[in-house]
Amino acid sequence: MRSFGLANPKRRLSNYEIGAVSFAFLLAATVFYLDTFTEIQSALATLYVITLLLSAETLTEKGTLLLAGICIGLSALSYIAGHGLHGDLAAALRLTVAVAAMVITCLLIIRNQRARLALIKFNADLQSSEERYRTIFEQSRVALWERDYSQVRALLMKLRENGVSDLHAHARNNPEFISDCIACVPTVAANAAALELLGHVDARNIKSMRRYIAQDDATFLDLMVAIFNSESYFEGKGAIIASDGTTKLVLLTVGFPEDVANFNRVIVGMFDITEREMAQKALFEAQAELARASRAATIGALSASLAHELNQPLGALVVNAQTLQRWLDRDPPDLAAVSRSAERIVRDSQRASDIIQSTRSLLGRRNPVIEPVSLIDLVSETRALMEGELLRSRVAFETSAASDMHTVNAVRIELQQVLINLITNAVQAMAATPEEHRRILVTIGSADGQEVSVKVHDSGPGLGAEILQNLFKPFCTTKESGLGMGLSICRSMLEARGGTLTAANHTEGGALFEMTMPIEAAVHE
Ligand code: ADP
Numbered sequence: 001m002r003s004f005g006l007a008n009p010k011r012r013l014s015n016y017e018i019g020a021v022s023f024a025f026l027l028a029a030t031v032f033y034l035d036t037f038t039e040i041q042s043a044l045a046t047l048y049v050i051t052l053l054l055s056a057e058t059l060t061e062k063g064t065l066l067l068a069g070i071c072i073g074l075s076a077l078s079y080i081a082g083h084g085l086h087g088d089l090a091a092a093l094r095l096t097v098a099v100a101a102m103v104i105t106c107l108l109i110i111r112n113q114r115a116r117l118a119l120i121k122f123n124a125d126l127q128s129s130e131e132r133y134r135t136i137f138e139q140s141r142v143a144l145w146e147r148d149y150s151q152v153r154a155l156l157m158k159l160r161e162n163g164v165s166d167l168h169a170h171a172r173n174n175p176e177f178i179s180d181c182i183a184c185v186p187t188v189a190a191n192a193a194a195l196e197l198l199g200h201v202d203a204r205n206i207k208s209m210r211r212y213i214a215q216d217d218a219t220f221l222d223l224m225v226a227i228f229n230s231e232s233y234f235e236g237k238g239a240i241i242a243s244d245g246t247t248k249l250v251l252l253t254v255g256f257p258e259d260v261a262n263f264n265r266v267i268v269g270m271f272d273i274t275e276r277e278m279a280q281k282a283l284f285e286a287q288a289e290l291a292r293a294s295r296a297a298t299i300g301a302l303s304a305s306l307a308h309e310l311n312q313p314l315g316a317l318v319v320n321a322q323t324l325q326r327w328l329d330r331d332p333p334d335l336a337a338v339s340r341s342a343e344r345i346v347r348d349s350q351r352a353s354d355i356i357q358s359t360r361s362l363l364g365r366r367n368p369v370i371e372p373v374s375l376i377d378l379v380s381e382t383r384a385l386m387e388g389e390l391l392r393s394r395v396a397f398e399t400s401a402a403s404d405m406h407t408v409n410a411v412r413i414e415l416q417q418v419l420i421n422l423i424t425n426a427v428q429a430m431a432a433t434p435e436e437h438r439r440i441l442v443t444i445g446s447a448d449g450q451e452v453s454v455k456v457h458d459s460g461p462g463l464g465a466e467i468l469q470n471l472f473k474p475f476c477t478t479k480e481s482g483l484g485m486g487l488s489i490c491r492s493m494l495e496a497r498g499g500t501l502t503a504a505n506h507t508e509g510g511a512l513f514e515m516t517m518p519i520e521a522a523v524h525e
Pocket of ligand 1: 421425426429458460461462463467471476477478479481482483484485486487488511
C-alpha cells in the first residue's frame with residue numbers, strides 16, 4: 001500500500017482533509033460499534049458510504065478501494081457478530097443494500113477521481129506549454145511581437161465587402177489609409193530583442209508602431225494586402241526608425257492563424273539585416289568598380305598590344321616607302337624595284353589593317369575565324385613580311401620542317417602575331433651579337449602527334465635567370481622603349497585556343513621559344 005493510499009503523499013494535508021479523514025475514521029468506528037453492539041434494526045452499514053465520501057479527495061484509487069474493502073469487511077463482521085452465520089433474511093438484505101451502496105459509491109468516487117486527475121494533468125500540460133512558449137518568446141534573439149490584427153482584419157474585410165479589390169489603388173486614393181491601419185494594430189507584447197531593435201525602448205511605449213514605421217515603408221501595405229487576400233503568411237523587407245532616429249532594415253515574417261478568432265494574437269518576427277544589406281551594397285559597388293577597372297585594364301592592354309603589333313608593319317611601311325623613294329630618285333627610275341617596294345607597302349598596310357581588325361574583333365567579342373593554317377606557309381609569309389627588318393639587322397633566317405604535320409586549324413592572324421613577336425624579340429636580342437653569328441632558326445615539328453610545335457631559336461645572349469621567371473608577366477621588359485606586353489599577350493592568345501608558349505635557354509646558347517597548337521582541339525573548335 002503506497003504511502004497509505006494518499007492521493008499525493010508529498011503534499012501536506014490541509015486541515016480540512018485531516019479533519020475529514022479523522023471524522024471518517026471516527027464515523028466508521030461509531031457505525032461499527034452501533035452495528036455490532038446495539039440492537040438497532042436498520043441498514044446502519046450504509047453510513048460507511050459517508051466515510052468513503054469524506055476520504056475521497058484525500059485517498060488514491062487504491063486507497064479508496066482498500067477503504068471500501070475495510071468498510072464492507074466491518075459490515076460483514078458486525079453481521080456475523082450480531083446474527084451468526086445463519087442470520088435472518090431481513091438483516092441479510094440490509095447488509096446487501098449497505099454493501100451495494102458502498103460498491104456503487106466506491107465506483108463513482110474512482111470515476112470522479114480519474115476525471116479529476118485527467119483535468120489536473122491537462123492543466124499542468126497547458127501551463128508548461130504556456131511557460132515554454134513564454135520562454136521561447138522572451139529569450140529569442142529574433143525580435144518578436146505579439147500583435148492584435150483582429151481590428152485591422154475586420155477593417156480590410158469590410159473594404160472587400162464594399163467592393164474594393166485593389167488595395168494598392170485604394171491606398172493611393174486614400175492617403176490616410178495606411179496610418180488608419182497602423183492605428184488598428186496594437187502591440188500585445190514584445191520580447192527583449194524587439195525592444196532592443198527599437199533602441200532599448202520601454203515596453204509601455206510600443207503600444208502603437210506608428211512612430212517606428214518609416215514614412216516611405218511600402219512593406220506595411222504589402223502586409224495589409226496579404227491579410228486582405230487571406231494569405232497564410234507574409235515575408236518582406238521593411239524599414240523601421242529606432243528611437244534614436246536611425247533607420248534599420250529588417251526582415252519581417254508574419255504567420256497568420258488559420259482560425260480567424262486567433263487574429264488577436266499574431267506573432268510577428270523581425271530580424272535586423274541592416275549590416276548585411278550594407279555589406280551587400282558595398283560588395284555590389286566593389287564588384288562594379290572591379291568590373292570597371294578590369295575593363296580599363298583590358299582596354300589598356302589592348303592598346304599596348306596594338307601599339308606593339310603595329311610598330312612592326314608601320315616601321316616596315318616607312319622603310320619601304322623610303323626605298324621606293326630612292327628607286328624613284330634614280331635616273332632613270334628603277335620601276336621594277338619601285339613596283340616591288342609598292343607591293344611590300346600594300347602588304348604591310350594590309351597587315352596593319354588585319355591587326356586592327358583582329359583587335360577590334362576581340363573588343364567586339366565577334367568570333368575570330370578559325371581556318372586551316374599551313375605553318376610552313378605562315379613561316380615563309382612572316383619571313384617575307386619581316387625581310388626588310390632581317391636584312392637591315394643582318395640576321396640569317398633559316399627554317400626547317402621536321403614533320404609532315406604542319407597544318408592546324410587556328411586563327412591565322414593570331415599565330416602570325418606570335419611568330420612576329422618571337423622573331424622581332426630575337427632580332428632585338430642579337431643587337432650586340434657579332435653580325436656573322438646573328439641567326440634565327442625556325443623549326444616546325446610535332447611532339448607526339450597530338451600537337452604541332454614551332455620553335456624559334458636565336459643565337460643571342462639567351463635569357464637571364466630573373467627574366468626567365470617573369471618573362472610572361474605583363475609589363476616585364478628589359479628594353480628602354482619596351483612595353484613588356486608582347487609575350488604575355490602571345491601566351492594568353494595561344495592558351496585561349498588550347499596551345500602553349502614556353503621559353504628556355506638552348507644548350508648551344510641563345511634563347512629558345514616554343515609554341516604548340518593542339519591539332520584535335522583546333523579541329524573541334
Ligand atoms: P618587350 O619586347 O616590349 O620588352 P616582350 O614581352 O616581348 O616585351 O618581352 C619581354 C622581355 O623578354 C624582353 O624585354 C626581353 O628582356 C626578354 N626577351 C624576349 N625575347 C628574348 C630573346 N629572344 N632573347 C633574350 N631576351 C628576350
